[in-house]
Amino acid sequence: MERWRWHLRPRGKMVPEELEKEIQRAKAEGAEPFFVCATSGTTVLGAFDPLGAIADICQRHNLWLHVDAAWGGSALLSGKHRHLLDGIERADSVAWNPHKMLTVGQQCSAFLLRDSSGLLQRCHGTGATYLFQRDKFYDVTYDTGDKTPQCGRRVDCLKLWLLWKAIGTQGLARRVERAFAFTRYLAEEMKRRDGFRLVLEPEFINLCFWFVPPSLRGREDDPQYWSKLGKVAPVIKERMMKKGSMLVGYQPHGPHVNFFRQVVTNPVVTRADLDFFLDEIERLGEDLGGTPHPPPHPEPSSDP
Ligand SMILES: *Cc1c(COP(=O)(O)O)cnc(C)c1O
Numbered sequence: 428m429e430r431w432r433w434h435l436r437p438r439g440k441m442v443p444e445e446l447e448k449e450i451q452r453a454k455a456e457g458a459e460p461f462f463v464c465a466t467s468g469t470t471v472l473g474a475f476d477p478l479g480a481i482a483d484i485c486q487r488h489n490l491w492l493h494v495d496a497a498w499g500g501s502a503l504l505s506g507k508h509r510h511l512l513d514g515i516e517r518a519d520s521v522a523w524n525p526h527k528m529l530t531v532g533q534q535c536s537a538f539l540l541r542d543s544s545g546l547l548q549r550c551h552g553t554g555a556t557y558l559f560q561r562d563k564f565y566d567v568t569y570d571t572g573d574k575t576p577q578c579g580r581r582v583d584c585l586k587l588w589l590l591w592k593a594i595g596t597q598g599l600a601r602r603v604e605r606a607f608a609f610t611r612y613l614a615e616e617m618k619r620r621d622g623f624r625l626v627l628e629p630e631f632i633n634l635c636f637w638f639v640p641p642s643l644r645g646r647e648d649d650p651q652y653w654s655k656l657g658k659v660a661p662v663i664k665e666r667m668m669k670k671g672s673m674l675v676g677y678q679p680h681g682p683h684v685n686f687f688r689q690v691v692t693n694p695v696v697t698r699a700d701l702d703f704f705l706d707e708i709e710r711l712g713e714d715l716g717g718t719p720h721p722p723p724h725p726e727p728s729s730d731p
Pocket residue numbers: 466468469470495496497498524536
């Protein structure tokens with residue numbers, strides 16, 4: 428069903444009216460839709476789908492609503508930001524990765540299910556009597572062994588429990604709020620500096636931006652502008668890696684050429700680190716965007 432239509436996804440969010448139309452179309456073609464996957468915090472843009480309106484549609488058509496909150500689910504821990512996920516309480520299932528924004532040790536991924544009728548057991552259970560005894564002295568519905576496709580696995584939730592014990596509910600909320608504040612600071616700082624151009628105003632902690640080198644500034648009417656700009660991020664990234672100063676991801680997305688995506692979740696990052704980040708991008712990218720220039724060090728000759 429996925430057909431990339433950027434103009435129908437303002438800010439990368441699902442448009443409920445379009446979902447309704449797609450369901451009608453699929454039914455008209457004789458298909459039987461059964462599942463909708465909404466996203467809370469998309470990987471690149473950090474977009475949050477409007478869960479309430481999507482849940483209404485799912486309810487009307489009797490569809491399973493799954494929310495991929497792998498990235499954005501942690502916002503629920505902050506009273507200030509949890510509104511981004513309004514409606515998630517109506518989901519049939521939710522995926523959430525505390526190892527991302529909360530920085531619980533890799534890996535810690537939760538799958539939360541509304542069902543309490545033993546659905547996972549029915550789907551995945553093998554009932555191997557040599558492993559999973561049903562006649563134990565306690566309530567065996569607490570046993571997880573026969574509910575997953577995996578048999579051997581770690582107690583990943585212990586890491587979340589330990590962090591929660593260590594810093595408390597307020598400590599978790601502070602971690603989330605700090606990450607939002609870092610992003611806000613960087614976005615405002617970028618608007619103050621000449622070379623940074625936001626792809627969109629951040630709603631979450633994904634800060635999507637282009638660095639525009641001096642040679643390209645004010646040159647949007649150059650037909651080569653976007654293709655030249657798309658070559659800037661990979662070179663800056665190569666330079667930061669070779670220098671060993673930073674690691675920041677970039678990607679193209681929909682109609683957009685390569686742009687950086689900065690996400691700061693590390694709770695010990697300081698304002699000085701954020702300023703270094705901005706200065707370093709400027710340093711590494713200031714000579715780019717023009718005609719190709721010789722590398723800073725002459726390539727060794729291949730002649731003996
Ligand atoms: C990270 C991420 C995933 C992948 O999660 P895994 O637990 O690593 O499989 C899925 N969806 C979104 C939106 C993500 O950001």
